[in-house]
Amino acid sequence: MTGALAHAGAIDTLTAQQKHASATSATNVFIEAGPGTGKTTVSAQRFGVHRFAAEHRHDPRAVVAVSFTRAATYNLRRRVQRLWGTEALAWPHRIVTLDTVMSDLLHDLLREGLLEWPNANTLWPDGDVMLDVRDSWASCGGTVSTRSIYQLSLRGRALHTTRLFAERYANRVPATSIVPLMLQGICTHDDVRSILEQALALPDCAARIQERLGQQLRALVVDEVFDANELDIAIIEAAIAAGVGVTLVGDPWQALYLFRGATPHVIPDLLARNGISTLPLTRSFRWQTAEQATLADELRAGTGVILPTDPDDMDVVIALWWKDLWNVGGGVLPLAYHSFKGGYEEAAATLLLNHVTRNILDLDATYLTDALTALNIQDKDIPRQLEPEFQSVIETLKPGTAAAVKAAYLQLVAVINSVSARTLRAPHAAHTSRLAALQSRMTHAGRPVPGLTTHQAKGGEWEIVGVSLRDAERKALGAGLTVTEDLHRKIYVASTRARSRTIEVFPATSPGRSAERAAPPTRRREGVIPDGMTRARGGA
Incomplete structure (x- = not known):
């Protein structure tokens, strides 16, 4: 009842286009939504329509919405709860990243014996496979300048890791550190995707993935579909083939993630192959x-x-x-120095930047989570606990001199050493330049x-x-x-x-x-x- 009332209150504010897109009876549909047209609202309404559909009242399968970032899934989850109530997300219904779905599919293939993880009998003697999937290898060790890399491959059904050398040196976690961890059942989301991509080339694995999707899902809402890569699209098409009702939401003008392998140019072909109609949202609020x-x-x-x-x-x-x-x-106070590369010194500077952005803008630094992971700080409350120490570092930066930057860096190293076992390097322009950049904001009159x-x-x-x-x-x-x-x-x-x-x-x-x-x-x-x-x- 709570969800129905919330929905009734919200539906009065929707345009005719939004109502039609939310409640269309089409099994598969693409909702093209430009900036400010209510994409999140319509996605949330569409989720609720599937979730509370009377004809599916006794269907035990899940309604699932996916996006490509945790921030996007968080926003959609909050909107669904506000419009439909907390019952809308009662298990098994959920809103998660697409990486979570990929992880579930790989676990299923391993449990079914269609793929074999190295050392599996020792890791999971009872057959209850549970990989430890990390966002990145930075949580297991810092990056160093190295050519050491690894490659995952399937030999038959068995997963193999091969140590290789890249053409150029780069800051990365070396394969010599990674391969032993994989033998312990630790991997990253990128590894999961690499294995699944290869598994889809095996007919029995591809068939099981489709079967699993059909068994687990009755509806799938895909947010920002133009950010999907080839593997994402293959999983979406497997869901369609399994009879899952698929709603795709996105805007071709807002496809940004080519560096992650996104293939926005193939989405029109995906729609055409599967006979998916387009419902545009044209009014921007x-x-x-x-x-x-x-x-x-x-x-x-x-x-x-x-x-x-x-x-x-x-x-x-x-x-x-x-x-x-x-x-x-x-x-202007940027929320990051640059794209996070995983270095300990970079992570320490990011925690200091976060102290500034939190106090001045009430916003977290963009790569705060990555920094905590790189420094192996498990307690997410550590940045708040260290506020007095971080503020002292800021006070040291105030004079605006090179000597102040060096002193502040040494002080920051001591602060980080009190909560992390990672070893930060001695002062060097490569490590202190971030504090020098932050110092330039210390002398600005006013709040940026x-x-x-x-x-x-x-x-x-x-x-x-x-x-x-x-x-x-x-x-x-x-x-x-x-x-x-x-x-x-x-x-x-x-x-x-x-x-x-x-x-x-x-x-x-x-x-x-x-x-x-x-x-x-x-x-x-x-x-x-x-x-x-x-x-x-x-x-x-």
Whole structure:
């Protein structure tokens, strides 16, 4: 009853398109949802419609929704609970990452004896296979500069690991550390995917995967389907073949994850092969001004655009690269130094950055979880417990000198050594440069706005958004964007996060730009980094 009442209250606010997409009787459907059109709401409604359908009241199989990030699944889970009540997610119904589904499928193949894990008889003598699947190998040891890598392969049904050497040195966990761990039943989500991809080439494994999906699921909602790679698409098609009702949700303009192997160009073929109809959501509720609505229409139409550059009171600054956010100036506080690579020194600096972002912006640093994993810190409350120590490091940074940076780094090493057994290296420009970057924010008068890359900003919206563009990106925007270009899609996502206005900001050292125009204005709120780091009471 609780779910029904919540649903009845929410349904009155939906457009005709949203109602049709949520409640369509089509077994398989693609919901094309642009920015601000209510993608999450419709996905949540669609989940509830399947979950509480009267004709499936006695069907024990699960309704499952999947996405590609924990943040996306968290947001969808909260929306489902708000609209349909907590009963909507009573087991076996759930909202998880697609990696969770992949892990379940691999476990099933191992339990069925269709695949064999090395040392399986010793690991699981009773046949109850339970792999320890990690996000990355960083939780088991730090990265070093090495050529040592490994490759997984199936020889018949048996899994084999082969140690190899890459052409170039890179910071990675060496295969010499990884292979013994795999013999203990430890692996990563990437390993799971690699094994499943090979297993699908075996007819009996492919048949079992399809059978398992049909046995476990009666409906599957796939969020952000344009971020799917070939394996994801193969699993989706196996579910369709098993008779599972599949709802695909996404927007071709917001496909960003080519670096993870996403293949957005094959989604039209997936729809055509399976006779899946498209239901578009065309009305955006995000645009609060004619200026922003016109910008969004022109971007999608491929019309050349020049963003305004007059200063405004921005809520966030977005760039395609973390480096560009640090170059904008002290008015922007990026939520990461760069994409996380797994080093201990990098992890320590990330915990310090998290202390700043939490107190100034009330936001976690982007790679906080990765940093804790790299330092093998199991207690998630450690960052909060270390706040006084981190604040002392910040105070050491304040003088704004190279000596202050070195002293702060040594102090940070001591703080981390109190909670982690990892060994951090001696001061070196490669390790202290992150603190030097953070120091530049210590001397800025006022509280900065958060800085995010396009990938982290996807799914978010703010009132006024600043966008930092490189010359090539600005040129592409001026010439008109096309949905088939990865760079263009990133620019599109960055430019469609604002409700009211999108403006361009420039690097503080940009030639021909005055300092006043180059640096974005500080948000007019209380809280200054150097003086006590007052926690924000609102936040973007």
